[in-house]
Amino acid sequence: MTGQTLIHLQDVSKRFVKGKDTITIFDHLGLTIPVGDFVAVMGPSGSGKTTLLNLLGGIDQPTEGAITFDGARVDTLTEGQLARWRAHNVGFIFQFYNLMPTLSAARNVELPLLLTSFGRAERRRRVEAALSLVGLAERASHYPREMSGGQQQRVAIARALISDPKLLLCDEPTGDLDRATADEILAMLQLLNREMGKTIVMVTHDPEAAKYARRTLHLDKGRFTERDLVA
Amino acid sequence: MRVFNEIAVVTVICIKSIPQRFWASLSTVVAVGLVVTVLLAFLAMAAGFQQTLRGTGAKDMAILMRAGAQAELNSGVSRDQARLIEEAPGVLKGPDGKPLVSPELYVIVDAVKKSALPDDGNMKKAPKSNVTLRGLGPAGIAVRPGLKIVEGRRFTPGTNELMVGRALQKDFVGMNLGDTVKLGNASWVVVGVFELDGSVFESELWADTPVVQDLFHRQNVFQSIRARLTSPDALLALKDYAANDPQLKLDVTTEADYYAQQASRTSDLIQKLGWPLAIAMAFGALAGALNTMYSSVAARAQEIATLRCIGFSGTSSFLGTLAESLVLSLAGGILGALVTWAAFDGLTASTLSGTTFSQIVFTFRLTPAVALQGVILALIVGFVGGFFPAWRAARIPIVEAYGTP
Numbered sequence: 001m002t003g004q005t006l007i008h009l010q011d012v013s014k015r016f017v018k019g020k021d022t023i024t025i026f027d028h029l030g031l032t033i034p035v036g037d038f039v040a041v042m043g044p045s046g047s048g049k050t051t052l053l054n055l056l057g058g059i060d061q062p063t064e065g066a067i068t069f070d071g072a073r074v075d076t077l078t079e080g081q082l083a084r085w086r087a088h089n090v091g092f093i094f095q096f097y098n099l100m101p102t103l104s105a106a107r108n109v110e111l112p113l114l115l116t117s118f119g120r121a122e123r124r125r126r127v128e129a130a131l132s133l134v135g136l137a138e139r140a141s142h143y144p145r146e147m148s149g150g151q152q153q154r155v156a157i158a159r160a161l162i163s164d165p166k167l168l169l170c171d172e173p174t175g176d177l178d179r180a181t182a183d184e185i186l187a188m189l190q191l192l193n194r195e196m197g198k199t200i201v202m203v204t205h206d207p208e209a210a211k212y213a214r215r216t217l218h219l220d221k222g223r224f225t226e227r228d229l230v231a
Numbered sequence: 232m233r234v235f236n237e238i239a240v241v242t243v244i245c246i247k248s249i250p251q252r253f254w255a256s257l258s259t260v261v262a263v264g265l266v267v268t269v270l271l272a273f274l275a276m277a278a279g280f281q282q283t284l285r286g287t288g289a290k291d292m293a294i295l296m297r298a299g300a301q302a303e304l305n306s307g308v309s310r311d312q313a314r315l316i317e318e319a320p321g322v323l324k325g326p327d328g329k330p331l332v333s334p335e336l337y338v339i340v341d342a343v344k345k346s347a348l349p350d351d352g353n354m355k356k357a358p359k360s361n362v363t364l365r366g367l368g369p370a371g372i373a374v375r376p377g378l379k380i381v382e383g384r385r386f387t388p389g390t391n392e393l394m395v396g397r398a399l400q401k402d403f404v405g406m407n408l409g410d411t412v413k414l415g416n417a418s419w420v421v422v423g424v425f426e427l428d429g430s431v432f433e434s435e436l437w438a439d440t441p442v443v444q445d446l447f448h449r450q451n452v453f454q455s456i457r458a459r460l461t462s463p464d465a466l467l468a469l470k471d472y473a474a475n476d477p478q479l480k481l482d483v484t485t486e487a488d489y490y491a492q493q494a495s496r497t498s499d500l501i502q503k504l505g506w507p508l509a510i511a512m513a514f515g516a517l518a519g520a521l522n523t524m525y526s527s528v529a530a531r532a533q534e535i536a537t538l539r540c541i542g543f544s545g546t547s548s549f550l551g552t553l554a555e556s557l558v559l560s561l562a563g564g565i566l567g568a569l570v571t572w573a574a575f576d577g578l579t580a581s582t583l584s585g586t587t588f589s590q591i592v593f594t595f596r597l598t599p600a601v602a603l604q605g606v607i608l609a610l611i612v613g614f615v616g617g618f619f620p621a622w623r624a625a626r627i628p629i630v631e632a633y634g635t636p
Contacts, residue, residue: 050633059540059629080544087542098537098632102247107240114236115542159541171633 556617
């Protein structure tokens with residue numbers, strides 16, 4: 001880790017209005033994630049893990065407070081600006097892989113590059129490199145239904161990496177996999193963090209998965225319970 | 232380029248996912264196809280009818296009828312008026328030096344369609360249809376140079392002999408060469424079958440004017456006068472001549488214009504029946520398309536949300552979903568056009584003309600312009616049926632990406 005801050009949440013509150021009730025998820029939450037960190041976020045259901053991931057990924061906006069990414073505010077961006085920001089800065093890895101079933105592995109991995117100005121040849125070269133990195137170069141033309149869960153998650157990792165984002169957000173990335181395959185995927189994420197310097201935030205219920213992270217944050221009722229980890 | 236890539240890939244994803252909802256998609260295609268078939272059947276009928284009537288008239292043939300008469304049926308022209316027209320300027324003369332002017336009688340008679348004949352073949356039980364019996368003078372055939380007698384011969388003046396149009400012969404009972412036909416109180420013998428460029432005359436019976444006048448008690452009265460002109464421009468001289476002679480209270484027009492007007496009246500009526508029916512049915516197809524597309528959006532909610540999460544815009548989701556709907560409806564439109572072509576194109580039918588009150592035999596024509604109208608209706612159904620689901624697709628919350636598969 002360099003010590004340089006990648007993400008900073010300052011006094012972030014998030015409230016939802018449901019009927020006549022207002023539900024508070026976060027109340028003046030603070031968090032700093034340095035470049036090159038690998039953070040596991042654990043906590044019971046309803047503790048706000050997914051909401052935190054949404055805020056970090058620019059999928060949702062805070063009700064109050066500021067979110068900065070690489071020194072720039074992202075909580076003030078419009079929907080369209082956020083979409084472009086996500087395309088360049090964030091890679092998403094989901095529990096159920098979220099591959100497009102009608103596209104081959106290569107076409108799935110290529111998706112984020114379609115939002116860039118790269119030409120077809122450059123896109124192909126990058127897709128081949130990304131699939132090689134996750135050990136699936138020979139599976140480029142296969143469709144998701146022709147691959148195991150572990151292979152699909154590796155394709156999803158290749159897709160998350162293809163546009164070289166600074167941040168990887170993982171939502172239960174091993175929740176649908178057996179232990180051995182889960183360990184393979186986690187080892188790969190660890191490698192991406194240590195060798196390629198990717199900053200990773202991973203939501204998980206699995207304490208074994210959390211061990212692969214550099215540190216673990218415990219969320220409960222919208223607050224981190226290990227105060228020393230909170231900025 | 233980036234935006235194009237974005238839209239193209241979402242469109243491909245949407246279209247490639249159609250087989251995942253095969254039966255729902257197929258039902259939409261069939262429903263749209265049915266709507267298009269109904270519409271195109273009517274339009275092909277109107278086009279065929281119009282083609283038959285518009286192909287009838289010649290620009291250098293004048294038709295003269297009583298002033299204000301909309302059709303030959305309600306016109307009346309005297310023998311004296313016919314004589315005056317023979318001396319009019321602009322009228323072409325035949326090789327014998329006589330003017331090519333044909334006073335014609337127009338009588339409605341009964342005949343039985345082959346399709347209306349009962350199984351036991353009893354003509355008396357069969358419903359009757361109106362057909363035109365045209366009384367022609369000696370110049371009647373000379374003014375129609377395209378006439379071809381394909382079977383038999385011309386009628387002999389002064390006899391109860393008939394010539395039958397080819398279309399009428401095919402569609403009606405007892406109109407073959409040598410058959411005896413009862414018209415009014417007299418029996419007639421078919422001695423010839425003629426063709427005339429597929430025109431409306433092929434739906435008529437022709438006989439000698441004096442005999443028809445005698446048997447139908449129409450002495451010294453005709454319904455119209457046809458006069459072959461030296462050129463289409465000569466119509467003006469003939470019009471001036473008729474307007475300046477107080478004995479000639481006649482409307483003068485070209486035969487081409489007369490039949491074009493007749494065609495548009497009836498084909499307008501057919502279209503006015505066809506379009507509302509098709510539009511009413513289109514609402515049913517629209518409900519099917521909406522249902523299919525909402526199902527499609529619901530089934531792909533996680534895919535759409537994932538693409539949005541990656542950075543794709545809501546616009547690409549909107550256009551991709553709309554494209555899926557348009558592809559389904561286009562398939563329905565093409566299916567409808569193909570079914571219409573297979574089932575109706577070239578089919579011969581007859582219908583009662585609204586102005587002549589007689590049967591006109593025509594052929595359904597599915598022209599490219601007609602087929603295009605059906606495809607456009609299909610695309611409208613697809614557009615409306617896809618618009619609202621596409622709107623929903625564009626507004627799917629991105630957090631749906633985290634859902635269960």
